[in-house]
Amino acid sequence: MNKLEIQEIESALKKYLPHDRDLRKKLFESMEYSLMAGGKRIRPQLVLEFCRICGGNPAQAMPFACAVEMVHSYSLIHDDLPCMDDDDLRRGKPTNHKVYGEAAALLAGDALLTLAFETMLSPESIRAVGSDRAARAAGELARAAGSRGMVGGQMIDLESEDRQVSLEVLQKMDEGKTGALILAACRMGCIIAGANGEQLQAADVYARSVGLAFQIVDDLLDVTGDAALLGKNTGMDSERGKSTYVSLLGVEKAKEMVEQLTHTAVNALSVFGERGKDLADFAIALASRDH
């Protein structure tokens, strides 16, 4: 969970991208444009850190860490497409389809999702961690990314556009849209390290708590943060007029939940002793971030 590690993740991501320069050049450039567009690299960091604290070798977990980021990156490209959110900007830069056109952006997303599995199931990756752990970790990511995970969450999001939903629906949507990938990241790190059941269980509790807290903080920042100062202080997702944790719970109760969830996340790490410190700090930092 440090600057150096992020650089290592960036180099590895770049290495796993296709580099031939032929008639497929535009596809490869479009994949690279989004995958290398920065971001906090939270998910790969969680893979590496859980691998480390379970006594594994983080270098062996790198293909799996990068795979989670590839899935995250593909989901953003497809989310930004005109038929979805129709966004022109992502992290201050033109979205993929604005630069490469819709067709190439669609294919770049498809290719990044597939590259995640190519990377995890390459002969080198299988050799490094053994086929048992490789297959289990890749299966974990597949389930998290699929129709019962991330894509399912995106569908719930589409279905609840422009209307108020219950707290239960909102939570189910977020468990899919953002929670599933965070949970998979933490579990995959454990699996690569050969973690025991108690450790996996702790990773589950940590991931679910951090994932939900992350989402509530997002909603809070829309009301109380910089965005709010710019006039977006309605407590509603301004783009869509849909329910948020803040609109459903109120600011005070939402803040309480973040505190409680962070407490649960930190407590879950006790099974790792001193080695859990970085992950505890990470959960606390996420809860108190201001952007």
Add this chain to the structure above:
Amino acid sequence: MNKLEIQEIESALKKYLPHDRDLRKKLFESMEYSLMAGGKRIRPQLVLEFCRICGGNPAQAMPFACAVEMVHSYSLIHDDLPCMDDDDLRRGKPTNHKVYGEAAALLAGDALLTLAFETMLSPESIRAVGSDRAARAAGELARAAGSRGMVGGQMIDLESEDRQVSLEVLQKMDEGKTGALILAACRMGCIIAGANGEQLQAADVYARSVGLAFQIVDDLLDVTGDAALLGKNTGMDSERGKSTYVSLLGVEKAKEMVEQLTHTAVNALSVFGERGKDLADFAIALASRDH
């Protein structure tokens, strides 16, 4: 390679689809709409048959057979989208996005691609074939489906729209667009059966020959078949004005190539002795089909 087997494939495909009926209902229906829309199921049959002739148990290969069909099905959904081929009909029925809308069609494609890996890497599938074969076969499909395989071929297709290309480019495009998945299907069947190097090598030659012959026959049928009788007898892909094997080679030379490729495919099967008969018949039937 028979009617009964196709029914088994259809049942298995249906079984692997998600069946919950909640807010994600539309996604699940959209996935089912395309995956269960019929088709010849050539790719899964190739997986099962190569598994059988290499001495494996085809039942164990079923998740892998279905996975190839899921990837094929997702590629058709995305190919039909307005930003790609913008097709309204597929196999005589409205395309996925015509029924469910573009957003749901995009997500259904994403979800079917992911479901392929969920299916191959489920605990049951891994248990049945062992993690070594499961990981290798899933890796094979990932590479075939990705930016250096199928999606790469689709990109070459986009880049060569509305212009004449060389035979070399045409072949590289088809190796990606259709060849890669056929090759993966044959190889995956071998891998699940624990085939030796000689058998895998034979599967490679068979798959490459059949894959290319299949494509040339498609082009020939556009000139000499039913489609031609309806006025599409230009020897050019009518929709796009691009090169085909017939426009580049002429009808006679194209027919010769099909004959030669079929001969090569059938010859490659000699290593399997009598057991290769069904696959030989299949190659011959493909070459002499009239639609």
